[in-house]
Amino acid sequence: MSDYVVRPITDPERRSTFDLLLRSLHGDPIPDERWGPMADSWAADGKTGAFHGDDPIGIASSFPTTLTVPGGGRVPMAAVDGVGVRADWTRRGVLTAMMDTQLHDFVNRGYVAAGLHASEAVIYGRFGYGAATSSATFRVSHPARLREGVTAPGHVRLLTTDEAIATIPALYQRIGTSRAGRLARPDRWWPIAFHWHLGKDGGNHRVAVHTGPDGDDGYVEFRTTRQMHRDDPERGALLDVRDLQAAGPEAVAGLWRFLLSVDLVEAVHVRGRPVDEPVSLLLADPRRARTTDIEDELWLRLVDVPGALAARTYGPAEPVVMEVHDRMLPDNRGRYRVGPDGVTRTDEAADLELDVDTLAMLYLGEWQAGPLALAGRITGADDRTLAQVDTLFGTAERPWSGTHF
Ligand SMILES: CC(C)(COP(=O)(O)OP(=O)(O)OC[C@H]1O[C@@H](n2cnc3c(N)ncnc32)[C@H](O)[C@@H]1OP(=O)(O)O)[C@@H](O)C(=O)NCCC(=O)NCCS
Incomplete structure (x- = not known):
């Protein structure tokens, strides 16, 4: 049994979890006179904490927003805006436990996607986030x-x-x-x-x-x-x-x-x-x-893969069948037939396989399929399939988020 619990934070725990976040980013705790203006922005809702007894040892914060997807549709997105683990508790699975709880909370809240800005590029791929804009x-x-x-x-x-x-x-x-x-x-x-x-x-x-x-x-x-x-x-x-x-x-x-x-x-x-x-x-x-x-700018996590795939439009190419793997959210796993006429789940043989973080890298049109295959992120695809994927997922303008959080 672990010696900490992961749970939503309560109202009185806002200040201590905010200080924990600042400390984890090498900042100073916030003085009384500056807490006032910040307090409203650090609401308890959407915050997952890790606690050892009453002491906060980790925080993963989020707030609701919307993300524009190719074709101009907008999907509900959780913006993950404050993640930190107390320095004496790192590399013991605290972040992993918070991410797991947070992702399931996002599913329950009906988010189609989650997004964040990563302090380091090696942290979030394992949780299904991919670098989706630059x-x-x-x-x-x-x-x-x-x-x-x-x-x-x-x-x-x-x-x-x-x-x-x-x-x-x-x-x-x-x-x-x-x-x-x-x-x-x-x-x-x-x-x-x-x-x-x-x-x-x-x-x-x-x-x-x-x-x-x-x-x-x-x-x-x-x-x-x-x-x-x-x-x-x-x-x-x-x-x-x-x-x-x-x-x-x-x-x-x-x-x-x-x-x-x-x-x-x-x-x-x-x-x-x-x-x-x-x-x-x-x-x-x-x-x-x-x-x-x-x-890299926005790191994207497709929380509801069928919902996300259905929300965007696709370029004029023959459909492809993609087999998506998702370690943390099993409902997303499976094969999807993606074409200009829409997206359906299917039992047909897959033209390619990829993890959900790689799907996020394709999703807004940032990356091309060839380099992703070269990097071992897309497997099983021939050159024709890779070209189809580029036409389906490509966008005229590079995707761009332009909002820091
Ligand atoms: C990044 C941070 C939240 C990770 O928390 P943590 O509790 O140590 O993470 P976990 O123990 O759950 O690690 C899960 C895995 O990710 C790896 N990992 C986590 N952070 C890493 C890092 N910064 N660099 C390399 N690997 C990292 C761990 O080694 C572990 O790998 P394993 O599963 O192969 O053993 C924590 O180190 C921290 O607070 N850093 C400073 C603040 C910060 O960067 N916050 C993120 C802002 S976006």
């Missing part, structure tokens, strides 16, 4: 400007902090969720973001809104991370963008035009953007832009 970091060094011919007819205005808090959530909701991989940002997501970025705790971010022909259609949240020095005028500020959201390419271009127009800046650094964003193409001198990083 994001890019771009750095544009001055002197840089948009090339003539870029269509960006809108204008940009800076907001006060109060205006930003009042404006941005509804604007995001209106413009932000159509691409595969995008997430709704529920009410409880915003106070944390505002607290860390616009509040007293290291805020200093400013928010600018872009207005196009049809009204407000994008915004950027940014700060400067280094000041210009008078004795080194060549060395300007670094303009660091935390969140850039836009309804379409013209709003993206308009926001870039604004970012590049800010004076006394040496370089603009934008994290967490779609990998296929054509930043260099927008510039008069394309080499002023560099992609400095591409990293």
Whole structure:
């Protein structure tokens, strides 16, 4: 018998489990004056804890959101936003026990998917999560400007902090969720973001809104991370963008035009953007832009495989029969016939086999079947089947989540 229990946390255990999370990420426990603004965002609902007696030794937190899937449908998703095990309890199965409990809870709550951002890439595959989107970091060094011919007819205005808090959530909701991989940002997501970025705790971010022909259609949240020095005028500020959201390419271009127009800046650094964003193409001198990083972004777990497969659309190819393995949620196991006309369970022979984490890597269109087969993640498929899978699951735009949690 194990010497700890895994169970939902109760209301009075919110603060100690939040501190446990901060400690596991090498942060300090939260002081009284800062707990107040955070408390509402750390609700007991959706949190699975591990306890040794009354002491919390592990936490796995989640909140509800929706995920946009290829074709534009949206499915209920649990966003797993805080996972940690006390340092003296690691590698004894605590996380495994919490993940097991949490996944079954997600099934009972009717989630089709779960998603998270992984601190390390080796942790979550065993629980059925696969890296399902990527994001890019771009750095544009001055002197840089948009090339003539870029269509960006809108204008940009800076907001006060109060205006930003009042404006941005509804604007995001209106413009932000159509691409595969995008997430709704529920009410409880915003106070944390505002607290860390616009509040007293290291805020200093400013928010600018872009207005196009049809009204407000994008915004950027940014700060400067280094000041210009008078004795080194060549060395300007670094303009660091935390969140850039836009309804379409013209709003993206308009926001870039604004970012590049800010004076006394040496370089603009934008994290967490779609990998296929054509930043260099927008510039008069394309080499002023560099992609400095591409990293895994949303790790996806298909909690309800038949529901998830039915929710998305597929490209024009002959159907394939996929045999899906799932170690933790047996109801997902089995063969699925996937084609442009829909998805059915079947007893037909499988054209390929894969684990549920690999299915998540295919699901939003991020990965191609050939490399997944090369890596031993897809087995039993011939080249024709792999090409069919690419046509069925491929998407015109790379999937992108764009929301950190
Ligand atoms: C990551 C963390 C939650 C893992 O918790 P844990 O209770 O040690 O995990 P488990 O004991 O259930 O490990 C399950 C398996 O995953 C492996 N594993 C877990 N974390 C790992 C890591 N960081 N690196 C490599 N392997 C890891 C274990 O070795 C074990 O493998 P096995 O089944 O072959 O024995 C914990 O180490 C932690 O709190 N880390 C710091 C905070 C953090 O990174 N949180 C995640 C935020 S996304």
